[in-house]
Amino acid sequence: MTMSTAVVLTTSGGVFLSETLFGDIMISANIPQTPAVSNEPINEYRPGSDETIALQKAMDEMANQHTDIPNIINGKAVKTDNKAEVTMPHNHQHVLGTYYKADKAILNLAADAAVKAQGDWERLPWQSRAAVFLKAADLLAGPYRNIINAATMHGQSKNAFQAEIDSACELIDFLRFNAEFYEGIMAEQPESSPGVWNQLDWRPLEGFILAITPFNFTAIAGNLPAAPAMLGNTVVWKPSGTQMLSAHVIMQVFKEAGLPDGVINMVAADGPVAGEALLTRPDLAGVHFTGSTGTFRHIYKEIGNNINNYRSYPRIVGETGGKDFIFAHSSANPVAVATALSRGAFEFQGQKCSAASRAYLPESLWSDIKTQLVKDVESFNMGSTRDFGNFINAVIDEPAFDKIKSYIDHAKQADDAEIIVGGGCDKSTGYFIEPTVIVTKDPGFKTMEEEIFGPVLTIYVYQDDDFEETLTLCDEGSMYALTGGIFARDRYVINHMADRLRHAAGNFYINDKPTGAVVGQQPFGGGRASGTNDKAGSALNLYRWLSPRTIKETFVPPTDYRYPFLG
Ligand SMILES: NC(=O)c1ccc[n+]([C@@H]2O[C@H](COP(=O)([O-])OP(=O)(O)OC[C@H]3O[C@@H](n4cnc5c(N)ncnc54)[C@H](O)[C@@H]3O)[C@@H](O)[C@H]2O)c1
Numbered sequence: 194m195t196m197s198t199a200v201v202l203t204t205s206g207g208v209f210l211s212e213t214l215f216g217d218i219m220i221s222a223n224i225p226q227t228p229a230v231s232n233e234p235i236n237e238y239r240p241g242s243d244e245t246i247a248l249q250k251a252m253d254e255m256a257n258q259h260t261d262i263p264n265i266i267n268g269k270a271v272k273t274d275n276k277a278e279v280t281m282p283h284n285h286q287h288v289l290g291t292y293y294k295a296d297k298a299i300l301n302l303a304a305d306a307a308v309k310a311q312g313d314w315e316r317l318p319w320q321s322r323a324a325v326f327l328k329a330a331d332l333l334a335g336p337y338r339n340i341i342n343a344a345t346m347h348g349q350s351k352n353a354f355q356a357e358i359d360s361a362c363e364l365i366d367f368l369r370f371n372a373e374f375y376e377g378i379m380a381e382q383p384e385s386s387p388g389v390w391n392q393l394d395w396r397p398l399e400g401f402i403l404a405i406t407p408f409n410f411t412a413i414a415g416n417l418p419a420a421p422a423m424l425g426n427t428v429v430w431k432p433s434g435t436q437m438l439s440a441h442v443i444m445q446v447f448k449e450a451g452l453p454d455g456v457i458n459m460v461a462a463d464g465p466v467a468g469e470a471l472l473t474r475p476d477l478a479g480v481h482f483t484g485s486t487g488t489f490r491h492i493y494k495e496i497g498n499n500i501n502n503y504r505s506y507p508r509i510v511g512e513t514g515g516k517d518f519i520f521a522h523s524s525a526n527p528v529a530v531a532t533a534l535s536r537g538a539f540e541f542q543g544q545k546c547s548a549a550s551r552a553y554l555p556e557s558l559w560s561d562i563k564t565q566l567v568k569d570v571e572s573f574n575m576g577s578t579r580d581f582g583n584f585i586n587a588v589i590d591e592p593a594f595d596k597i598k599s600y601i602d603h604a605k606q607a608d609d610a611e612i613i614v615g616g617g618c619d620k621s622t623g624y625f626i627e628p629t630v631i632v633t634k635d636p637g638f639k640t641m642e643e644e645i646f647g648p649v650l651t652i653y654v655y656q657d658d659d660f661e662e663t664l665t666l667c668d669e670g671s672m673y674a675l676t677g678g679i680f681a682r683d684r685y686v687i688n689h690m691a692d693r694l695r696h697a698a699g700n701f702y703i704n705d706k707p708t709g710a711v712v713g714q715q716p717f718g719g720g721r722a723s724g725t726n727d728k729a730g731s732a733l734n735l736y737r738w739l740s741p742r743t744i745k746e747t748f749v750p751p752t753d754y755r756y757p758f759l760g
């Protein structure tokens with residue numbers, strides 16, 4: 194595909210200038226414009242502020258009630274006998290609600306409902322579909338803000354600020370920016386020769402989209418079903434079992450925003466049960482997945498195994514794991530490096546696919562970076578999300594706790610690694626793991642290569658003269674290529690590092706931590722084992738859920754087959 198700039202006169206006589214993905218496609222004029230969009234401002238939740246008091250009130254109300262979380266199929270609540278509890282990760286005896294796992298028959302009902310709903314939904318004008326999700330964004334920004342944040346804080350153990358940037362702001366941004374991207378796509382139309390009118394009919398895919406979402410970002414969970422749905426697709430959404438409370442709130446918001454029954458059907462199920470029931474259906478049109486690399490590879494294989502059975506080729510979009518790096522050059526500011534490490538590695542307990550989990554630091558700066566980093570990490574408060582003074586909360590559940598602890602235990606026993614801060618783990622009340630920094634002499638040490646998905650950072654200190662070899666280690670040291678941050682003040686060095694690490698990260702940061710991508714600013718996704726890099730939060734993702742039909746209309750059709758030169 195080539196990028197070109199198209200200039201056309203609008204019907205009102207003005208000039209509309211825009212970039213298109215397809216070289217010869219022009220921008221049509223008569224597309225209604227979506228409301229102007231900018232990123233949702235982030236509340237700071239300072240102690241004693243009105244916004245803090247209101248959020249704490251919402252948290253207390255939610256903590257004191259038991260939320261019933263049914264599956265939602267064709268707009269109806271569907272419960273089963275296979276119940277599971279939602280608990281607080283930081284206080285695992287506190288039960289927040291009950292959800293109901295679907296079996297194969299119920300999962301198929303959800304897919305049937307999605308397929309049945311598609312005709313009416315896709316025939317709505319595009320701006321009516323966009324309006325539903327724009328209204329959902331406004332509900333999240335207003336009356337549901339504290340509710341979605343409270344659900345994320347209680348159910349996924351995010352502190353107030355982390356919940357705000359995820360479940361409120363990022364989800365709102367996804368919904369609003371997608372409407373704007375959609376408007377841009379609808380406006381992309383081909384040129385027409387005299388006597389002919391060419392049009393692109395931006396159709397949704399035929400069949401249902403299966404959205405499978407992870408526990409760690411409420412925004413991702415909401416966006417994966419919403420993005421294809423806005424474009425006229427209908428969806429079966431299977432959230433993670435540990436995100437069901439905030440998933441329930443998202444469904445309430447969609448309902449209140451006017452989303453018709455059957456467009457998004459939410460089902461709770463064990464992953465393999467959902468996969469077996471839904472990936473084999475002939476009407477599977479696409480999978481919108483975010484989660485671990487292992488799960489995605491399994492889904493990809495299943496689709497390959499079933500390829501002869503589908504009506505179309507299912508679109509497969511998967512954003513997966515990471516082993517994200519920070520690489521500092523000797524010209525870097527050591528305090529900036531230490532700050533990026535402490536925030537980039539430990540915000541939300543390192544449970545971000547983008548979290549810095551390996552670092553390559555020069556010997557000449559190591560002492561200064563270490564002093565600042567250890568001081569920062571020792572100053573973190575850890576505990577419940579209800580206390581807004583806690584920077585660190587709990588990891589998501591017991592399997593995650595046990596897995597992360599096993600990596601820390603491995604480091605404790607290893608000869609070629611040393612824990613310089615943290616290392617403590619306690620699951621008696623909640624799943625608490627101290628932010629842990631490992632320093633290793635082996636750049637191939639287990640915790641330098643494998644995704645841990647917890648608050649564990651491993652550092653390799655290189656000799657300044659080994660800079661080039663260490664860039665190679667960073668590039669080749671892990672199968673992932675999701676995010677990475679480089680630190681340097683020398684401009685030639687910055688450009689050289691960016692070039693050497695060109696394929697090592699889909700989101701690349703210069704003098705910044707590798708986390709915190711913002712919708713509309715840094716579209717998100719990685720390559721290699723980290724995913725299909727279809728860039729959530731951009732038009733690129735939306736194109737994946739569209740199957741355009743080219744329409745050529747000839748006004749006066751020829752009535753003689755002969756070429757002019759045949760006489
Ligand atoms: N690249 C990104 O944008 C991004 C963003 C967030 C999280 N992640 C990754 O997600 C992972 C953490 O999330 P998680 O623990 O929820 O991931 P996970 O792979 O365990 O689960 C993700 C989803 O897949 C489902 N699932 C599991 N097995 C399945 C199967 N056989 N068939 C169908 N569905 C199945 C789960 O129930 C869940 O809904 C990490 O690896 C992290 O890096 C990536």
Ligand SMILES: N[C@@H](CCC=O)C(=O)O
Pocket residue numbers: 409410544545546547548707708709710711717
């Ligand atoms: N988009 C988020 C990461 C999402 C993965 O968990 C970030 O940029 O930090």
